[in-house]
Amino acid sequence: MRPFTYVRPGDAAEAVAAAAAPDAAYLGGGTNLVDLMRLGVATPGTLVDVTRVAGDEIEELPGGEVRVGAAVRNADLAGHPLIRRRYPMLAQAVVAGASGQIRNMATVAGNLLQRTRCPYFQDVTKPCNKRNPGSGCPARDGEHRDLAVLGHSAACVATHPSDMAVAMAALGAVVHVAGADGPRALPLPGLHRLPGDHPERDTLLRPGDLITAVDLPVLPMAARSRYRKVRDRASFAFAVVSVAAALEVDHGSGGPVVRDCRLALGGVAHTPWRAEAAETALRGGPATEEAFARAAGAELAAARPLPGNAFKVPLARNLIVRTLAGLVEGSS
């Protein structure tokens, strides 16, 4: 591991100033970064520990939104009554990820900014356009079973590994950032970017930007929402495919109708994937399995699977249908 200087700033402004050092990185829970440093994938010269300055409170704002401090630990997010009551899919997403120990350590901002678990990215003996731009992508012709089917590029087929971020993308959570140019806000899923020709850039953050908080919007239908995750073992595994869904259904004489919905997919793209085409297809239509399958098809028409991960497309379709159908059953 490359030697590094450790800095513990007193507040966010000090943190941003410290991060101006060359090769500086922010340290949250360390559950991903420390491992990447050990693997030689991340080589910061300065670590700026922001676990005590980035905010560790969850509070309701005057407008009814819920503000989650960037340094809130994942376990505290999932266990908080406001999150469990108003945004159950977010609490479910968090407890569906990692292990008890990791959730006690990992922060909300660190979860959003964790790197892909693509095996080539994590192996410094292999080419990888994300780790070493221009070196190539062996995943396309190699081991890509777990990688992207939507929005990937010739340069990169990596997936974003987070569960939490999928639920936040469905909710349209707003990420607050402090930077050298002052504060700004990025609504999810607009924090992350598709790989294009620059897979080394996971997000739209600029060097030195510090996430300070995430605001969850007022969204009554999220009180009945669901996160479902398909993984290779029963616990402590990344998503093969996951779905975060909220559904508002009118039960009229002509059968149930979708008044509004939110849908996002995990394990399928370089970003948490907000399924806007499916949402558009669903709104105002019948709340039936046939309609859900058509909406899923509308979203997945854009899928370009590779030979080893083509199974993800029907898996995502079935998961969308089952999750939405479950929400209808629970609504009558």
Place this chain on the structure above:
Amino acid sequence: MNTTEDDPAAGAVTADLRLRVNDRSRPVCVDTRETLLDTLRERLDLTGAKKGCDHGQCGACTVLLDGRRVKSCLVLTVTADDREITTVEGLARDGGLHPLQEAFVANDALQCGYCTPGQLCSALGMLAEAAQGWPSAVTPTDAGDGEVRLDEAEIRERMSGNLCRCGAYRGMVEAIGEVAR
């Protein structure tokens, strides 16, 4: 807690700090790259916590940090200078084993024993989490105020961060369930 480059030839950066481990204050001088697991084992002679994978996947290194279970292979020691650290060596009280340790023995909850210190610390952290009503992937999270009943499915899910290559899970589930009741 800032650090200085006092060994520019080697490039190492070190920090002097005091760790509170098992109710004792211990001064150490560590390389910033050092993990809490390595500090405990190599500098403080506390070899209970084990290095299994060194990647946060096996749980053999689990200790309690301010009462919460963490993987010490992913904690940089410089970040832990004012935290309360409890290792498996700190569980016994008044010369006797902790009730959870007794239950592990009574239920044959180990074979080779390598993962056991991590399992014990993890289980203690888990019992405290359950007592606070924290949700898991096998309980409905939207209840919000429900009491957690630690049945077999709950214990297995909540302990999934600790692997046992001997497969002594059955005894561990029994032992943890016994202490939970």
